[in-house]
Amino acid sequence: MGFPDRIERTVELAHPPGAVWTALTTAAGLGTWFGNEAVIDLRPGGAARMRWSHGYAVDMRVERVEEPAVFGFTWQIYGLPEDDPRRTYVEFTLEPAGAGTRLTVVETGFAQLPEDIYRKAFDGNTQGWASELAELAAYLDAA
């Protein structure tokens, strides 16, 4: 079947790396072409967040900041529960190409599965709702 772990795209942009860097790493840039609203603390370990007008929002963690060549962040895998610790890593690489920029984006980590997380998911979920419902029942009984 081939579990896809890595996605890669390269685009040629007719703008210098500095302009591309600004679009990728500032709230004004990210909140315009990517999300509809963004905040970013541009330093390794810094938090960033994008929101879309249809209501979806995603939290990111800045990982690499090497102006104007490499910008990397991790974010949650779309569709998984919010408390799921799994994240994919996105890295933008900017290379000068004539007067413009060759931009490469690589996203990796879709196929990650640390054993302990899997086991926790397996063991935890069996309890999950059952124990929450049991707690609710106990709460209601006590009332």
Next chain:
Amino acid sequence: MPPDSQAATAPDIEAVAEQVFTALADPTRRAILAALASGGPATATDLAARLPITRQGIAKHLALLAGAGLVCPEPGERRRVRYRLQSAPMQVAQQFLAALARDWDGPLGALKDHLDRSARPPATTPPRRARGHHG
């Protein structure tokens, strides 16, 4: 694969995803999983009452689903075995789907447009467009 095998090695996630998709490819198994997801744990008899298939047919599919780790048998009332949906394999399959659903071409096209638009007047481009969303 089973939750009780503590000494098991890391599961082959591709095999896990494949079992989920194989399970979902069959309409009866889809109906069983959907019934467990929406109604919670149920016995083979409960499921046979709700679905247009014999109890024997249900039992056969439940055995296959249990073998794949997608449902987990547990003791129920009156010594009947109840089956509970196991979400971990579904989340593995979701990872697979997330990779397929990831659309970088949309956002990268929007980035190109954004740079072209903002190249002349260097700052603001007020009308925000809902292009290229996450996922």
